[in-house]
Amino acid sequence: MTSFVKPKIRRKNEPVNALNKVRADYDGTASTLCAGCGHDSVTASLARAFYELSIDPQQVVKVSGIGCSSKSPTYFMSDAHAANTVHGRMPAFATGAIAANSALTYIGISGDGDSLSIGLGQLAHAMRRNVDMLYMLYNNGVYGLTKGQFSASADLGSTAKKGPANELPPIDPAALALSVGATFIARSFSGDREQLVPLIKAGLKHKGFALIDVISPCVAFNDHKGSTKSYAHTYQYYHKAVHADYVPPSEEIMTAYGEGELMPVELHDGGTIRLRKLDGEYDPRDRAAAFAKVLDGQDKDEILTGLLYINEDQPDMHARKNTGPRPLNQIPYAELNPGAEKLAALQMTMR
Amino acid sequence: MKPTDIKDPDYFHKVVDCQWACPAHTPVPAYIRLIAQGRYSDAYLLNRDSNVFPGILGRVCDRPCEPACRRTRVEEEPVAICRLKRVAADHRDDITDRLPKKPENSNGKRIALIGAGPASFTVANDLAPMGYECTIFEKLDKPGGLMRSNIPAFRLPEDVLNEELGYILQMGVDLKLGHPVGSMQELQDQGFDAIFVGTGAPKGKNLNLPGRDEAAGNIHIGIDWLESVAFDHIETIGETVLIIGVGNTAMDCCRTSLRLGAKAVKVMARKPRAFFKASEWELEDAEEEDIAITVNHSPKAFVTESGKLVGMLFELMDYDLDDSGRITEQRVTGEVMIPCDDVILAIGQENAFPWIEKEAGITFDKWDVPVIDEQTFESTRKGVFFGGDAAFGPKNIIWAVEHGHQAAISIHKHCQGDDLTARTADYIELESTKMGMSEWRYSNAYDASDRRQMEHIALVDRFRKLDIEVELGFTPEQIATEVERCLNCDMQTVFDAPLCTECDACIDICPVACLSITPNAPEADLRAIVQAASADQALFTSTELPLSGRVMIKDENTCLHCGLCAERCPTAAWDMQEGKLTIHYAHDQKLSAEQ
Ligand SMILES: Cc1cc2nc3c(=O)[nH]c(=O)nc-3n(C[C@H](O)[C@H](O)[C@H](O)COP(=O)(O)OP(=O)(O)OC[C@H]3O[C@@H](n4cnc5c(N)ncnc54)[C@H](O)[C@@H]3O)c2cc1C
Ligand SMILES: Cc1ncc(C[n+]2csc(CCOP(=O)(O)OP(=O)(O)O)c2C)c(N)n1
Ligand code: SF4
Ligand code: SF4
Numbered sequence: 049m050t051s052f053v054k055p056k057i058r059r060k061n062e063p064v065n066a067l068n069k070v071r072a073d074y075d076g077t078a079s080t081l082c083a084g085c086g087h088d089s090v091t092a093s094l095a096r097a098f099y100e101l102s103i104d105p106q107q108v109v110k111v112s113g114i115g116c117s118s119k120s121p122t123y124f125m126s127d128a129h130a131a132n133t134v135h136g137r138m139p140a141f142a143t144g145a146i147a148a149n150s151a152l153t154y155i156g157i158s159g160d161g162d163s164l165s166i167g168l169g170q171l172a173h174a175m176r177r178n179v180d181m182l183y184m185l186y187n188n189g190v191y192g193l194t195k196g197q198f199s200a201s202a203d204l205g206s207t208a209k210k211g212p213a214n215e216l217p218p219i220d221p222a223a224l225a226l227s228v229g230a231t232f233i234a235r236s237f238s239g240d241r242e243q244l245v246p247l248i249k250a251g252l253k254h255k256g257f258a259l260i261d262v263i264s265p266c267v268a269f270n271d272h273k274g275s276t277k278s279y280a281h282t283y284q285y286y287h288k289a290v291h292a293d294y295v296p297p298s299e300e301i302m303t304a305y306g307e308g309e310l311m312p313v314e315l316h317d318g319g320t321i322r323l324r325k326l327d328g329e330y331d332p333r334d335r336a337a338a339f340a341k342v343l344d345g346q347d348k349d350e351i352l353t354g355l356l357y358i359n360e361d362q363p364d365m366h367a368r369k370n371t372g373p374r375p376l377n378q379i380p381y382a383e384l385n386p387g388a389e390k391l392a393a394l395q396m397t398m399r
Numbered sequence: 400m401k402p403t404d405i406k407d408p409d410y411f412h413k414v415v416d417c418q419w420a421c422p423a424h425t426p427v428p429a430y431i432r433l434i435a436q437g438r439y440s441d442a443y444l445l446n447r448d449s450n451v452f453p454g455i456l457g458r459v460c461d462r463p464c465e466p467a468c469r470r471t472r473v474e475e476e477p478v479a480i481c482r483l484k485r486v487a488a489d490h491r492d493d494i495t496d497r498l499p500k501k502p503e504n505s506n507g508k509r510i511a512l513i514g515a516g517p518a519s520f521t522v523a524n525d526l527a528p529m530g531y532e533c534t535i536f537e538k539l540d541k542p543g544g545l546m547r548s549n550i551p552a553f554r555l556p557e558d559v560l561n562e563e564l565g566y567i568l569q570m571g572v573d574l575k576l577g578h579p580v581g582s583m584q585e586l587q588d589q590g591f592d593a594i595f596v597g598t599g600a601p602k603g604k605n606l607n608l609p610g611r612d613e614a615a616g617n618i619h620i621g622i623d624w625l626e627s628v629a630f631d632h633i634e635t636i637g638e639t640v641l642i643i644g645v646g647n648t649a650m651d652c653c654r655t656s657l658r659l660g661a662k663a664v665k666v667m668a669r670k671p672r673a674f675f676k677a678s679e680w681e682l683e684d685a686e687e688e689d690i691a692i693t694v695n696h697s698p699k700a701f702v703t704e705s706g707k708l709v710g711m712l713f714e715l716m717d718y719d720l721d722d723s724g725r726i727t728e729q730r731v732t733g734e735v736m737i738p739c740d741d742v743i744l745a746i747g748q749e750n751a752f753p754w755i756e757k758e759a760g761i762t763f764d765k766w767d768v769p770v771i772d773e774q775t776f777e778s779t780r781k782g783v784f785f786g787g788d789a790a791f792g793p794k795n796i797i798w799a800v801e802h803g804h805q806a807a808i809s810i811h812k813h814c815q816g817d818d819l820t821a822r823t824a825d826y827i828e829l830e831s832t833k834m835g836m837s838e839w840r841y842s843n844a845y846d847a848s849d850r851r852q853m854e855h856i857a858l859v860d861r862f863r864k865l866d867i868e869v870e871l872g873f874t875p876e877q878i879a880t881e882v883e884r885c886l887n888c889d890m891q892t893v894f895d896a897p898l899c900t901e902c903d904a905c906i907d908i909c910p911v912a913c914l915s916i917t918p919n920a921p922e923a924d925l926r927a928i929v930q931a932a933s934a935d936q937a938l939f940t941s942t943e944l945p946l947s948g949r950v951m952i953k954d955e956n957t958c959l960h961c962g963l964c965a966e967r968c969p970t971a972a973w974d975m976q977e978g979k980l981t982i983h984y985a986h987d988q989k990l991s992a993e994q
């Protein structure tokens with residue numbers, strides 16, 4: 049007899065979070081992705097972050113597009129709400145859902161094809177609106193699900209598994225996000241959980257659009273020599289700029305780091321993102337500096353990682369539109385639909 | 400932390416918790432797999448290589464393996480290792496022609512074995528097929544030692560005992576019954592090439608309290624009393640019986656009393672339950688038979704009336720315990736007289752060697768215990784070896800067997816003029832068990848079934864005779880379920896660091912989160928990462944991984960050997976490999992000259 053299903057087993061000394069849940073309570077069904085795919089590792093980091101933040105899965109909405117990456121919501125937090133939408137259209141779906149109910153926690157999961165090829169316009173507008181969600185861009189440089197064609201994030205000169213080098217310049221999601229108005233922009237790597245898990249926690253707690261561009265190698269079609277999105281290449285050119293930790297409201301910021309190295313950013317929930325400089329004087333709260341740093345990284349062929357930009361002061365979509373915090377499904381029908389008379393009166397004001 | 404040396408034969412042996420805990424290192428998971436395949440005879444013989452008496456031990460072994468069993472890391476109850484051993488014995492075919500044979504010729508060496516208990520029998524089992532002429536001298540009229548004279552037949556049927564002793568006698572062993580050895584010197588003068596002392600710990604402890612002499616007729620020393628019962632010298636006992644002590648001997652005494660007609664049997668304990676010496680299952684079996692166990696009663700005097708025992712006086716005890724359960728303070732809070740007709744003392748055994756003369760050249764320490772080498776089992780007199788309860792005081796059958804194996808190696812080396820300490824080292828061979836996609840050569844799926852409960856013969860039928868076996872053995876359904884509970888801890892997770900691409904797939908699939916990839920650090924820090932709390936098991940640490948220079952770590956304590964890490968790994972950096980441990984006995988020792 050053999051088995052490939054991860055059994056639910058409780059260790060005797062297993063730690064629990066504030067909701068008395070174990071880490072395995074944030075698992076989903078068994079992954080059907082290729083063994084060794086970076087996506088599974090990112091998904092595990094997500095599960096860990098939700099577990100560590102003691103977020104109730106039933107208060108979470110997972111949305112995705114199409115692709116191997118977009119299949120990932122199935123593989124964690126089975127108890128959360130979820131929608132697998134149309135290729136490249138997840139941002140619009142998410143924007144609508146968030147407009148209707150901002151009381152839940154939203155996590156979008158997408159690929160580089162889904163986000164930067166077919167879905168580029170959708171992604172740009174969600175960022176522009178500063179929709180309050182965490183958007184995970186599982187970036188492997190190819191369309192994994194359709195067997196490895198170059199995506200819009202493939203680097204110039206990176207070679208396909210069997211075939212020629214890519215001839216089109218890549219879209220850097222970080223640079224794009226900076227230009228269109230995202231307020232939390234980070235890059236990381238599936239293999240660096242020490243960096244990624246805290247980033248996810250910070251991104252979830254950020255009010256506004258948080259983008260994490262996470263390099264997540266496709267072992268089936270883009271992990272060979274000549275690829276610039278392989279495990280080996282990523283480890284070689286990996287460069288950490290800033291480390292970010294989320295500190296919940298109740299905890300005090302420790303002074304374990306030398307002065308000047310710590311840059312606390314206050315969040316709307318009363319918590320703090322604690323930034324630690326790993327690369328010179330770079331300050332991710334400065335948009336112009338962030339731009340320069342990202343472009344500099346491109347020039348140097350560095351994979352620049354960490355929290356690259358954060359702005360906690362920009363209003364999110366709801367704040368900008370001045371829409372109330374009450375979810376639509378909790379507003380009584382009579383209030384939602386005040387009747388024909390009220391409508392006629394409203395129309396009169398527009399004549 | 401330094402990379403783990405998985406070539407050390409002890410490294411993977413230790414991971415197989417049951418085998419490591421078994422004094423004779425019985426390859427438990429391997430025999431359980433044979434049972435699962437219905438290969439009962441093979442399972443029996445594999446057992447026999449290490450523990451010699453699978454039928455006996457499958458019933459009455461002390462089972463140090465079970466508390467150690469890995470299964471207890473995720474649930475309360477261990478695999479029923481001992482019961483499965485009995486399954487192999489119960490369902491085996493006639494295996495006599497597969498046993499070691501009586502050799503054609505003697506090698507000219509004569510070995511004297513004193514006492515016909517499991518220790519001596521194991522030595523004979525190992526040496527007789529090699530051509531050694533083994534003579535066992537036994538004081539009693541039947542062989543088996545305490546297995547016959549003290550372990551009651553309702554736990555160990557006589558025919559099971561006879562059969563397994565018979566296997567060894569057929570190897571050409573000369574058994575001299577009714578032959579007490581009264582003088583070591585006389586035996587030494589008979590020109591044996593080696594002497595093995597396997598006489599056990601034959602002296603039951605006495606309790607000298609007021610009234611002891613007056614009431615002597617109704618006060619019995621537990622092990623002597625059981626022996627008298629076993630040999631039909633005692634057939635009755637009073638209606639009300641008090642047993643003093645709560646060890647395993649006490650459990651046999653109380654249950655035997657019931658079978659001799661006692662109506663009310665009380666086991667009297669000086670301390671609370673947590674301090675009982677008896678195995679949990681022996682306590683349960685006794686309580687099932689309505690034995691009352693009374694705690695916190697310390698014996699003070701035997702009460703007699705006109706020269707006859709009428710009861711016992713006890714002091715009522717009160718204890719203060721600290722957080723770890725140790726007694727910090729004790730007080731007497733009163734006294735009570737408990738009426739009874741008979742008292743059985745079951746408070747321990749001691750060695751006694753009145754027949755070994757001072758001049759025999761064997762040194763005894765200040766407690767009158769012989770000084771024995773812990774590796775070779777040789778006494779201070781060359782060529783005289785001790786084993787079983789005679790060596791280091793009362794233990795159990797499986798220890799007696801292991802002592803016997805080790806003493807046999809020493810006797811062989813002694814007779815061949817070899818260095819006793821130049822023993823052939825164990826070694827481990829690893830072999831991949833991968834059969835194909837999602838297929839392994841063992842049942843890797845985790846089976847969540849609870850431990851199967853042994854059926855007992857109904858209470859109404861049990862007491863009619865002294866030798867009605869209480870445990871009925873496992874049914875086919877119970878066997879089928881229980882074998883699947885074994886986690887196959889000898890299917891080792893073997894890691895090949897250069898192959899790892901650090902994709903984390905193994906870490907995420909592991910159901911007990913015992914893996915991680917992390918920058919190397921001191922052991923305590925690495926242990927914290929995977930919650931490797933138990934210091935009894937190692938923390939595996941790989942060499943540096945090729946891409947990031949970090950290390951793969953694994954808590955050997957919590958791993959369930961489910962193989963999912965190896966299943967999930969895209970590069971086969973993890974593999975499930977069967978670790979076959981070879982343990983050497985007397986017959987396959989390399990002598991120094993050949994090494
Ligand atoms: C009541 C009771 C119940 C037990 N139950 C269990 C159990 O369930 N499971 C378990 O594993 N262990 C049990 N034990 C312990 C176990 O029986 C012993 O540890 C084991 O039998 C020791 O084996 P041995 O070969 O060292 O000696 P023994 O079995 O004690 O055999 C020694 C033999 O030497 C003979 N002998 C002694 N002196 C001389 C002499 N001078 N000349 C010739 N012969 C001599 C004795 O008659 C005896 O036959 C129990 C013990 C007792 C007392
Ligand atoms: C409208 C539409 N066009 C094309 C496809 C085919 N298609 C499926 S997945 C995919 C690309 C996915 O790439 P990416 O988002 O990078 O995901 P990955 O599989 O690499 O994780 C494409 C083009 C589709 N499903 N729908
Ligand atoms: S094809 Fe690539 S992206 Fe898709 S599951 Fe396989 S490795 Fe992952
Ligand atoms: S699970 Fe099986 S192999 Fe592991 S310790 Fe228990 S009996 Fe032994």
Ligand code: SF4
Nearest residue numbers: 909958959961962964
């Ligand atoms: S075999 Fe592998 S996956 Fe299974 S428990 Fe052990 S380390 Fe974890």
Ligand code: SF4
Nearest residue numbers: 899900902903905968
């Ligand atoms: S699954 Fe294999 S390649 Fe991936 S991290 Fe584990 S051992 Fe390394």
Ligand SMILES: [Mg+2]
Nearest residue numbers: 159160190192
């Ligand atoms: Mg992709």
